[in-house]
Amino acid sequence: MAMTMHCDIVSAEKSIFSGLVEMVVATGSLGDLGIAPGHAPLLTGLIPGPVKLVMDSGEEQIFYVSGGFLEVQRGVVTLLTDTALRADDVDEAAAMQAVEEAERAMSDQGAEFNYSTAAAQLAEAAAQLRALRQIKKL
Numbered sequence: 001m002a003m004t005m006h007c008d009i010v011s012a013e014k015s016i017f018s019g020l021v022e023m024v025v026a027t028g029s030l031g032d033l034g035i036a037p038g039h040a041p042l043l044t045g046l047i048p049g050p051v052k053l054v055m056d057s058g059e060e061q062i063f064y065v066s067g068g069f070l071e072v073q074r075g076v077v078t079l080l081t082d083t084a085l086r087a088d089d090v091d092e093a094a095a096m097q098a099v100e101e102a103e104r105a106m107s108d109q110g111a112e113f114n115y116s117t118a119a120a121q122l123a124e125a126a127a128q129l130r131a132l133r134q135i136k137k138l
Helices: 092-107 115-137
Strands: 005-010 015-028 031-035 042-046 049-055 060-065 068-073 076-080 084-086
Touching: 015 042, 015 060, 015 068, 015 076, 015 084, 031 042, 031 068, 049 115, 092 115
Parallel strands: 005 076
Antiparallel strands: 005 015, 015 031, 015 049, 042 068, 049 060, 060 084, 068 076
16 A cells, blocks of 8 residues: 555635545646655645646546645645636636637737736636646546
8 A cells, every 4th residue: 555645725715625645746836846745844835737636546636726835744735725626627718718818918908908917817827728738638
């Protein structure tokens, strides 16, 4: 039997996942992270994108997180995020439309244009699409 640790993914609305995993793979503010049982304590920011959980059965589950924080304590990994979705629940058509709208807004800068808002919307939609593409590879 493989070594496992407890993992919780919690959004502002509800708990998305709670269970035993062999590994957590996420993108922190300083780069990609692979968390396995016995990992040193850690607290880092998360950037929007996919989070992969390798279950104790070997199955992989992909989630989309909108950013937040990842904390590693002895035997427990916690991801706290504003928005977390199972990658299966992400609407690909809506994400692609959001990318197109953000790109259009950035190219057609008018008097009401807010670059930081458009850039944030583009990053969020692109991260959702990355999560979808990652799940399609499984």
